Amino acid sequence: MADRTGGEPQIDGRSTRWDEHKAQRQLELVDAAVALIEEEGARFRVQRLAERVGLPRSVLYRHFKDRASLEEMIRRRVVESFMRRMEPTLTFEGTVEEAVRRVVGAHLDWVAQHPRLYAYMGVGEHAMGDGSLVADAKTAIALMLGERFKDVLAAFGVRQAPIRSVAVGIVGFVDTCVNQWVRDPERELSEEELREMLCRSVWAVLDAALRDLGVELSPRQRVADLEGR
Template sequence: MAQKTGGEPQIDGRSTRWDEHKAQRQVEWVDAAVALIEEEGAVFGVQRLAERVGVPRSVLYRHFKDRASLDELIRRRVVESFMRRMEPTLTFDGTIEESVRRVVSAHLDWVSQHPRLYAYMGVGEHAMGDGSLVADTKTAIALMLGERFGEVLEALGVRGAPIRSVAVGIVGFVDTAVNQWVRDPQRELSEEELRTMLCRSVWAVLDATLRNLGVELSPDQRVSDLERA
């Protein structure tokens, strides 16, 4: 037990070791849960996870407050995986067309590779602004895109454009289209056809927005050249 000696409480070494052990176990078991979802699907029981990691269910629960806290840690791990795939694509290297395709492809490729994790995130259930982890992730991507759009426009002499709203709309459109596609048992488009459709649609929105601002650009123009204009 921690004892006070002259003011500051002393740290119980046993408590610290337990906290470290608990944190390490949480990491290992969340990783195991992610692997279980990848293999068997988004719906799984705690008993199934306990069997996988080789401990009684009661022991598993001692390391998590409740099922909701376990789900939140798993969802956070999945979101981290998704963002590791997305963040490097938001730099807009190459031409406008290449930049659009890179961002769209990163989203679609991750979903195609991890459809069960995507389903577990419950993407379609969380709209931007609802305060959930998934919604906050979509909002963060939209804000990063909006910031980059704004930097390019400012380099072209356009300031104060409502580009953040456009970025939110683009993210929402791509996210909804991919979500519908991955859930559809009778897909009307192949993965490559969906990729092409999304890229063309995103460019159409960007092109229309730019023209309304008095800017005409070719999708073959390099973003770096625009920023030096």
């Protein structure tokens, strides 16, 4: 209600507390949905979620605009989980080889631990730039990697280079390979073999890109040591 004296509108504390309660309840229901997907698969039924949380389906829907908004919040929660796993690895601590293995390993480990959530994200259906949450997550990872690559090049005196495109290509390659591996009922590679193949391939692409820019870097080079060059 507006302040009759002409000051700022007054905020009802009860309304604020209700909004906080509603947001917390939504989060609890979304987390329950994530757990249900982990157990039963990507094509979960809202009725099963209602049974899980002990609410009639009609009451459950009062917390969300519609099923689409519920699924958007679930997808956002899953993407947040994936990004929490990936972000700490997007550094070049240790050697270049260790950095590559850390990033690839984090991606593959999360997918292997959460295959149903990965399927629910519909990763293979979203390419970078399509405006979806999944695409935005891929783009964010590629941009962060691109910044790290720029740091390495700067240590060699290379200030301008199309290295972001290389980062986007690497993220797309790893993502496509992992997505195909998860969906393949007759996997030709074990998880460890896939991990090794991805690490070798990522290094090969990065090494070729660096050589084109006149930079020769050993995979056993510690990136921190480059700062004193």
